[in-house]
Amino acid sequence: xxxxxxxxxxxxxxxxxxTMLNHIENFYHSLExxxxxxxxxxxxxxxxxxxxITEAWKWKLPFFLFKKKTFCYIWIDKKTQHPYIGIVRADRxxxxxxxQGDRKKMKVLPVHPQExxxxxxxxxxxxxAQAQY
Numbered sequence: 001x002x003x004x005x006x007x008x009x010x011x012x013x014x015x016x017x018x019t020m021l022n023h024i025e026n027f028y029h030s031l032e033x034x035x036x037x038x039x040x041x042x043x044x045x046x047x048x049x050x051x052x053i054t055e056a057w058k059w060k061l062p063f064f065l066f067k068k069k070t071f072c073y074i075w076i077d078k079k080t081q082h083p084y085i086g087i088v089r090a091d092r093x094x095x096x097x098x099x100q101g102d103r104k105k106m107k108v109l110p111v112h113p114q115e116x117x118x119x120x121x122x123x124x125x126x127x128x129a130q131a132q133y
Contacts, residue, residue, distance in 0.1 A: 023057040035076065038083050038113035042074050045119060046085070049126045066133050072126070077110065084108040087125060089132040097121050 031039055039062075046064050047053055053071060056063045063073045073086045090098055090107035097118070098107035109125055111117065 024055060024062055027057075027062055034113040035081070035083055038111060038117070039074055041117055042083060042085060042111065042122075045117065045122055046072065046074075046126065049123065050130060066130060069133060071129065071133075077108075080110070082110060082112055084110045085122065085125075087129050089129060092132050093128045095121075095125050095128060098125065 028036065028039055028043070043055070043062070047055065050066065052067045054065050054068070056065055058070070058073075061073055061075050064071050070088045072088060074083055075086060076082070077084055086106050086108050087098065088106055091100070091105045095107075097109055099110065100107045109118075109122065
């Protein structure tokens with residue numbers, strides 16, 4: 001799957017305040033290509049992974065909650081300017097594609113915005129992370 005524009009996910013059954021929704025939508029729409037398309041595709045993959053994953057605006061970035069607990073987030077690497085998925089509680093499991101760096105409890109999965117998304121790897125990591133809850 002290439003990082004291409006997708007329709008925003010539906011928010012059926014999820015109570016989001018208008019302010020939070022505006023922050024989230026403004027964040028995604030303020031990005032420049034190719035990161036914008038990649039972020040929107042990552043958002044879709046994460047939200048579609050499990051019905052108990054919801055979206056929130058925390059610490060001025062898009063966060064995803066699993067059963068209302070912080071689960072993962074997507075952000076931009078300061079050095080490469082490429083997106084990455086930050087996985088909460090990743091210190092509790094191993095995956096060869098995750099990078100811990102100086103983080104104590106989180107690990108990240110770097111994503112190149114001009115390459116196909118590693119859907120299978122993302123799904124594996126999300127499943128491993130989900131098992132921590």
